[in-house]
Amino acid sequence: MPVMESAPVTPRARPRNCAGLRVGPRRPDGRDQYTISEVVEFTGLSAHTLRWYERIGLMPHVDRTHTGQRRFTNRDLDWLDLVSKLRLTGMPVADMVRYAELVREGPQTFPEREELLTAHREDVRRRIDELRSTLDVLDYKIDLYADARRAAEREHERG
Amino acid sequence: MPVMESAPVTPRARPRNCAGLRVGPRRPDGRDQYTISEVVEFTGLSAHTLRWYERIGLMPHVDRTHTGQRRFTNRDLDWLDLVSKLRLTGMPVADMVRYAELVREGPQTFPEREELLTAHREDVRRRIDELRSTLDVLDYKIDLYADARRAAEREHERG
DNA sequence: CGCTTGCTTGGAGTGCACTCCAGGTCTCTA
DNA sequence: TAGAGACCTGGAGTGCACTCCAAGCAAGCG
Structure with a gap:
């Protein structure tokens, strides 16, 4: 029996750069706090997906305001850029979660x-x-x- | 919201050629009748998948024996080779069904x-x-x- | 004749990666 | 202070491409 894997996800319906990632507004300099909807703009991922990524352990703990709203940092955006690239090339989410775990565990x-x-x-x-x-x-x-x-x-x- | 599509299916667990298709026994010359399990060997697709392809209209009508068993021809195998290549490159099954319909409709x-x-x-x-x-x-x-x-x-x- | 093996069917089940929903909280503007 | 809009949660739903199941038929063998 063939063992199949589901794979590349190809965003549509928006301009793409050569890597196929959506081209949203560029991140402004000098800020390090973004709401979820700003991150949606920057990454092209849906808010649902961002929350889901966090739930499954694919995000390195996102900051919250005192009322519990997410505030993403530039580091988070960098991480999401990498994750998007890996997804685009068909890396299964489970493997990316494993990678995220390894990153959390430190340099060893x-x-x-x-x-x-x-x-x-x-x-x-x-x-x-x-x-x-x-x-x-x-x-x-x-x-x-x-x-x-x-x-x-x-x-x-x-x- | 990103519109996502699921895509390439990558067979594993068997030698692959440079196209990523499984390398099964080569088709013998001088035959034009194959059982479903022979086709499984040649294509690397499962019998389930072959029957399913037929059900959804992705196969150009497969011959049957008097007892109702499928007998695939070399033409069928050629078609399956093309289909496998297209699948491997992420063409959605619906698009391939459309293509199969067009082929059935003739040269126009x-x-x-x-x-x-x-x-x-x-x-x-x-x-x-x-x-x-x-x-x-x-x-x-x-x-x-x-x-x-x-x-x-x-x-x-x-x- | 019974057994195994291989094939048949329609329909149900699976796994992945989202995607959405209901019901609630918080913030901002008029 | 009322209403709009953005955000929150757990859990259910969706779409794709298989994948499997149960029940049954047919051929070959000892």
């Missing part, structure tokens, strides 16, 4: 972190190769259809 | 098929760019950990 987990990222890098490289090989098939098929179309057009001109 | 759907594949090719190219940009981040992080590790090793030698 450097080797394990390195290992985790190296394994993922291999995965990404493999996927790039897969995609490229499919690109060849796609090119071939598209050429066939384009040829057929051009032949039909010539036919039409003549007839 | 060439333009729409070309369009569909061209759009998907753009998607694949974008994803390759995404992956490459993440590879840079990964390289950077891994280098940091590797530097730390080497520094610790030198420390250990000296002390």
Whole structure:
């Protein structure tokens, strides 16, 4: 039986940069406190998703105001940038949670972190190769259809 | 709200070729009838998945024996190869079903098929760019950990 | 003949990653 | 001080792509 994994998540419906991440307003300098809706703007993640990430341990403890509202810092935004990139390349959420745990545990987990990222890098490289090989098939098929179309057009001109 | 799509499915636990497809026994020449379990061997898809593909209209009508068992042809296997490649690159099953419908409708759907594949090719190219940009981040992080590790090793030698 | 193995079906179940809901609190503006 | 709007929570719901189940049929073997 094939063991399947679900993977890349591709945000749509907004301008994207070359990495496919949404391009929101740039973070202002000189601030270190952001509401959840500001973070939604910056990261393109939904507020639901941000809260869910925190619940499952994918966020390194977010500050709160005295009334319990979240205040994200620049560090949090940096972390979310990394998480978004890893998600985009199909790293399962469970693996990212593991990585977040290792980060919380301190510098003695450097080797394990390195290992985790190296394994993922291999995965990404493999996927790039897969995609490229499919690109060849796609090119071939598209050429066939384009040829057929051009032949039909010539036919039409003549007839 | 981010609109997400679920995507590439990556078979594991068996040798893979550069396209990430499972490498099963090669199809024998001179045959044009295969049982479902032979197709499982050749494609790496599960029997469940093959039956499910047929149910949802992703297969171009599979032959049956007089007792109702499926007999797949070489054409079916070729089609499954294409489908596997498209799945691997994250084409949603619904889009592939659409493509299968167009194929069933005949040559007058060439333009729409070309369009569909061209759009998907753009998607694949974008994803390759995404992956490459993440590879840079990964390289950077891994280098940091590797530097730390080497520094610790030198420390250990000296002390 | 009974047993095993492989196949059939419709429909239910699974896992992942969100996504939403109801009901409540807090803050801000008029 | 009233109302709008942003935020909070736990838990339920959603969509996708499988994945499995139960019950039954058919072929081959000792």
